[in-house]
Amino acid sequence: MxxxxxxxxxxxxxxxxxxxxxxxxxxxxxxxxxxxxxxxxxxxxxxxxxxxxxxxxxxxxxxxxxxxxxxxxxxxxxxxxxxxxxxxxxxxxxxxxxxxxxxxxxxxxxxxxxxxxxxxxxxxxxxxxxxxxxxxxxxxxxxxxxxxxQKRNETPSTYLKQKKAHIKNSSSVNDTISNHYHVEKIELDLPIHTNRSNFIHNDLLVPWKLNKNKLNDKDPVTHLRFYHVFExxxxxxxxxxxxxxxxxxxxxxxxxxxxxxxxxxxx
Missing domain, CATH: 3.40.50.150 (Vaccinia Virus protein VP39)
Structure with missing residues (x-):
């Protein structure tokens, strides 16, 4: 925490x-x-x-x-x-x-x-x-x-089940490109979560991949959203x-x- x-x-x-x-x-x-x-x-x-x-x-x-x-x-x-x-x-x-x-x-x-x-x-x-x-x-x-x-009674959540679809769709949330991110101004390092995978940390950053131009999939911007996942x-x-x-x-x-x-x- x-x-x-x-x-x-x-x-x-x-x-x-x-x-x-x-x-x-x-x-x-x-x-x-x-x-x-x-x-x-x-x-x-x-x-x-x-x-x-x-x-x-x-x-x-x-x-x-x-x-x-x-x-x-x-x-x-x-x-x-x-x-x-x-x-x-x-x-x-x-x-x-x-x-x-x-x-x-x-x-x-x-x-x-x-x-x-x-x-x-x-x-x-x-x-x-x-x-x-x-x-x-x-x-x-x-x-x-x-x-x-994200898995209960051996049944994966909808979040985990969507992994294949998100891999195919390059305009949606993408897998992380690094392990940690340094948050400016508050001197805090937070882990970056790999999308559509089980959570390891309680406090983390979850990537959201957004294309600057929907016609150009090669020019994405990744935004990092803070999450606290609950026990x-x-x-x-x-x-x-x-x-x-x-x-x-x-x-x-x-x-x-x-x-x-x-x-x-x-x-």
Missing amino acids: ISLNEKNASQLEFQHVHNVYENIASHFSDTRQKPWPNVVKFINKAEPGSIILDVGCGNAKYFTSNSTNFQVGCDRSTQLAQICKSRNHQVFNCDCLQLPLRSNCIDFCINIAVLHHLSTSERRFKALNEIFRVLRKGGQALIYVWAKE ETELKSLCERISNCKIIEYYYDQGNWCIIFEKLLNT
């Missing part, structure tokens, strides 16, 4: 999360079209008139056509937010560490593949606590994070630190650790 102060953690995320998504937003959106079935199942539990918040909504692939509920999303990336707005979704820009919403106003919240981009345990806890804060009493949230375990009990332990938070379900889903929690009525 890496140890960073608040300033360095913020700088790492700025360089290797926020800036990266600004640069890859369009290509990222093109690769994120199919929603996870269990996330859709959770959203569909919402009763008519519910307010549903997607924290880190990306290209809004989890927005449904259900007009009986009000869906709103937020994302740190201005480019991804613009993609959402072009699809007529209600989305605003903010950091998940400080949601500009009043407490106790959201019925259902999802946070899918976001928390693992935060570089310290305390920042991850702070983001979870913000989600809990904005939930109404009795409201529920669903969180997905990448698992360090089996890690996400659950963070949620258990939140007062009056009831864990409804904790499960593994295709290479992700997932949790559903509820804000107790006596909060």
Whole structure:
């Protein structure tokens, strides 16, 4: 596990999360079209008139056509937010560490593949606590994070199964070109993960290969995204630190650790 102060953690995320998504937003959106079935199942539990918040909504692939509920999303990336707005979704820009919403106003919240981009345990806890804060009493949230375990009961995750397709497709995420990368300004060396392989480290950089010109596959740019991949009990332990938070379900889903929690009525 890496140890960073608040300033360095913020700088790492700025360089290797926020800036990266600004640069890859369009290509990222093109690769994120199919929603996870269990996330859709959770959203569909919402009763008519519910307010549903997607924290880190990306290209809004989890927005449904259900007009009986009000869906709103937020994302740190201005480019991804613009993609959402072009699809007529209600989305605003903010950091998940400080949601500009009043407490106790959201019925259902999802946070899918976001928390693992935060570089310290305390920042991850702070983001979870913000989600809990904005939930109404009795409201529920669903969180997905990448698992360090990408094979469970001898069955490889979707992430590992996609290896052959990604090797054939040179415009997608590519294998790493070196073992470590020195992060500027914070004097930190991080391992670079080999895409579509099992995780060895908890804190690492994952390459995203983006072509400057889609017609010229020989001129790619590789962006490195920071990830903290979660051990089996890690996400659950963070949620258990939140007062009056009831864990409804904790499960593994295709290479992700997932949790559903509820804000107790006596909060």
